[in-house]
Amino acid sequence: MPVTDAQVLALRALLNHAADEMAPLAYQLGDVEIPGYLHLADAALSLLACRRFPRYSNADVVRYVASVRRDRLADGDAYDIDPLVGENVMRSSLGISGPPQPPGERLQAVVALLGALSASELHTATELDELLRDAQALADRWLAQLDM
């Protein structure tokens, strides 16, 4: 099932830091379309992570996740993410497969890393549109592989 416009709209709100829209737009997708939305979010994260770290080392991953945590801890302990889960999500986004992560903690890490990377890597509406287009294409490719 290819990515839908509603799923793209919901992810746009997340990457745009639209605080009032990101949650309800995701909720409106319902349980049926949420898995597709999550695939789209993973695709966007991979694109942003590779843009941020065209070449990377283990130290880069460790330090970057720590920097994301440090920024979030300044807003409160409730916004912290599990560092090991965050590092694994980053590695998998960079193409290094790893062990499955706890779903809840993984989702929190994806949202946190998407928020940090979109803030540092996307500077215009055009860049956001291009990213969403590329993410939709990547997610469709992945979903096609799963359907095969």
Added chain:
Amino acid sequence: MDELYGRDMDAGGDRQEPTADATSQTDRPSHPVDENGQENWTEDAEPLTRGEYADQMRQGPAVEETESASDGHHDGTHLQAIEEENQTREQLPEPRTRQEIAEETDHGESADLHNDQAADLDGQIAEQDKLPEPRSRQEIADETRSGADPPTRGESQGDQSYLHVTVVEADTADRTLGDTTPTGIGLKPTGEQLREMENEELSKPEKLRRKLLEGVDDINDAARDNASLGQDLLTRHQPPIGHAMTEVPHPLPAAPPDGGAAPDITSAGLVAGVLLVEATRLSREPLHRIAEAAKGHWPWR
């Protein structure tokens, strides 16, 4: 039977003389005397009632009546005497105030005291003056008759104040172990209070010892196993020796993360919940405000 004098009746009802021994002599009550101090007891006299005996012993009227008036041994003068006595008692001087006592004491003794001691005594007296002055007996009696509560601290009647005591009635679940008193003698401390009490009492080194050293009796194996890595960490800011760490370029991931398995989260509500928390961080608004604002975008209100 002569109850007053402890004489026993024999089986025939005749009185028996008390035995003349030391014990009986000691235990034997003294004979009543008249106003002149002369014994007016006669062997053959009719036995006195307790009241009469008491009167004679005191050379005055009895305070309490133990026999009914129909006995014929009492008249109205008895009651009058009681009132007179009570009146006399009430006419006793009122207790002096502490200040008055202190002044008398001070005049009599300060000349003999060292200056410091006098100053100490003044200090003590000053402290005592802060305590409530004793009330007169009439005042106490009036209060008791009126049913008024004694004044509590902060509710002084003039310069009188009393220590306020708060009584806490403890429920069974809250009572100290073994406490079976009607209202409870105290409340059991909660676990958090016990922990706080324990923490307050321990010194910082002891707290550290308990937290960080307990159970760590032999660190040698860990030290040996991690010696090489420890050396790396000790020198991690020094310039690396040999080749630098290699950064590996990567292609765009060809497959979804986690091997392409379907995400374990299939609940839109769960995802929306995580995003709501993120929204509070982004907007610096509390959660309820974000939720309220988000209502405008919900399909239903």
Added chain:
Amino acid sequence: MAVSDAQVATLRAQLAGRVDEHLHLLGQIESAPDRQAYSALVVASFCEAVERRFGQDSDASEVVDFVADVRATSEAATRKIDPRTAERLIKAVYTDEDVSDVGADQKKDLYVLLLPALIGDEQFSGAELDEFLGHSRHLADQWLS
């Protein structure tokens, strides 16, 4: 019981970067009381080093950065050091952080790894290292008494 000069010399060798000497002296600490005293010295040194580095005024982000920097040293450090547990052990020295759920073996590994990392950042001279170990020994002796 008290910390001995030999035990101080053992730890000093490690913190001065003389690993071989350290391992040699470590092998001579054999009896149970001596091992206990050496353990107390290592843990006390960890506490002293944390207090010196973070004290009372540091916030959580400084600890996060330090642990990340330590773990980023190598893949072995990344694998060996659990970041959350390391952060909690450090905070336990100067806050009410409860670490009763951390196992003794995990604590031992973290002490012997975080201590040299902390000392490495201090860049002590010989005299400064001696002074530091003097404070640690004093604390350890208090624990052992």
